[in-house]
Amino acid sequence: MADDDKQRSGFLTRLFGRGPERAPEPQAVPESSAPPPPVPEKKSWWRRLRDGLSRSSSAIGQGITDIFTKRKLDAGTLEELEDVLIQADLGVDVASRITGAIGKGRFDRQIDPAEVRDVLASEVEAVLAPVARPLALDPAKKPFVILMVGVNGSGKTTTIGKLAAKFGAQGRRVTLAAGDTFRAAAIEQLKVWGERTGAPVVAREQGADAASLAFDALKLSVENGSDVLLIDTAGRLQNKAQLMDELAKVVRVIRKQDDSAPHAVLLVLDATVGQNALSQVEVFGKIAGVTGLVMTKLDGTARGGILVAIAQRFGLPVHYIGVGEGVDDLEPFSARDFARAIAGLE
Numbered sequence: 036m037a038d039d040d041k042q043r044s045g046f047l048t049r050l051f052g053r054g055p056e057r058a059p060e061p062q063a064v065p066e067s068s069a070p071p072p073p074v075p076e077k078k079s080w081w082r083r084l085r086d087g088l089s090r091s092s093s094a095i096g097q098g099i100t101d102i103f104t105k106r107k108l109d110a111g112t113l114e115e116l117e118d119v120l121i122q123a124d125l126g127v128d129v130a131s132r133i134t135g136a137i138g139k140g141r142f143d144r145q146i147d148p149a150e151v152r153d154v155l156a157s158e159v160e161a162v163l164a165p166v167a168r169p170l171a172l173d174p175a176k177k178p179f180v181i182l183m184v185g186v187n188g189s190g191k192t193t194t195i196g197k198l199a200a201k202f203g204a205q206g207r208r209v210t211l212a213a214g215d216t217f218r219a220a221a222i223e224q225l226k227v228w229g230e231r232t233g234a235p236v237v238a239r240e241q242g243a244d245a246a247s248l249a250f251d252a253l254k255l256s257v258e259n260g261s262d263v264l265l266i267d268t269a270g271r272l273q274n275k276a277q278l279m280d281e282l283a284k285v286v287r288v289i290r291k292q293d294d295s296a297p298h299a300v301l302l303v304l305d306a307t308v309g310q311n312a313l314s315q316v317e318v319f320g321k322i323a324g325v326t327g328l329v330m331t332k333l334d335g336t337a338r339g340g341i342l343v344a345i346a347q348r349f350g351l352p353v354h355y356i357g358v359g360e361g362v363d364d365l366e367p368f369s370a371r372d373f374a375r376a377i378a379g380l381e
């Protein structure tokens with residue numbers, strides 16, 4: 036086994052009590068014995084993405100089928116299509132870009148809904164490609180400090196846990212800071228993720244000062260040789276001024292130890308809030324200097340198109356997307372996969 040594999044296998048055993056999925060060793064089976072029961076196959080990421088986005092893709096797919104079955108492409112059908120795309124939260128600009136591309140050279144003929152879905156996928160991919168950027172962890176920054184921001188309930192804490200698992204599986208040392216000191220449940224939740232992933236968690240009682248906690252967490256990360264420090268933060272957007280002060284203080288205080296930190300500020304967005312996510316990007320962009328996005332809960336919504344509208348409007352890098360609560364349900368964002376999944380292609 037290669038060193039990397041060994042490390043990953045050891046890590047996953049700690050996390051789940053077993054190693055990564057692998058084909059069973061061939062066994063000598065007596066001819067008369069019944070075949071072994073099939074090993075349940077773990078769903079691939081593509082399948083999970085495709086299934087996760089199925090509510091979004093079927094809303095769009097059904098709209099396309101309804102519009103283009105037995106009707107010619109003309110201004111009327113294109114307008115109806117534009118409405119379907121806007122309803123699916125892709126935004127007016129992207130919707131008109133798509134209908135423009137579909138209309139080109141196809142007027143007054145009947146077209147197959149599958150052809151519409153193909154054009155949709157390639158236009159969506161073109162919008163998303165510039166923002167699909169992996170989160171690059173600069174090894175020169177040790178630890179690489181990631182500040183996680185977002186409104187309560189967006190999936191911030193869960194995403195931190197999933198990232199800790201991912202980085203751990205890559206053989207990186209991770210420390211977690213329970214900086215959402217406002218909510219006792221968030222602190223407890225992070226401690227559980229720490230136990231599952233083997234990452235030390237710096238936590239204090241509810242109501243403690245988030246900035247001094249972040250300071251201690253950075254100090255510990257340096258001492259314990261962490262590669263990554265993930266800092267959770269409060270997300271009470273109801274009190275913008277207070278939240279802004281708190282985030283600014285966290286940044287100020289960690290910069291006393293490393294003036295280049297935080298090295299990434301990731302905004303976690305819940306896809307189910309639809310258009311509301313646009314204003315969250317705007318507000319957190321202003322108050323927290325967001326450097327990249329993670330979109331969660333794409334599995335629970337027909338509003339996955341919002342990611343396309345956000346990409347088009349803000350051009351911020353999208354690093355990861357989440358399609359479920361499981362530790363494996365977060366993956367680096369791929370423009371092509373997302374575009375094909377939302378267009379309902381296989």
Ligand SMILES: Nc1nc2c(ncn2[C@@H]2O[C@H](COP(=O)(O)OP(=O)(O)OP(=O)(O)O)[C@@H](O)[C@H]2O)c(=O)[nH]1
Nearest residue numbers: 187188189190191192193221331332357358359360
């Ligand atoms: N279906 C689904 N649920 C998710 C996903 N990501 C997170 N969740 C769930 O969303 C809920 C909220 O997640 P949290 O991680 O607690 O959210 P948070 O932003 O930290 O919220 P606070 O702790 O309230 O600040 C939890 O029940 C998560 O399991 C996802 O991709 N899909």
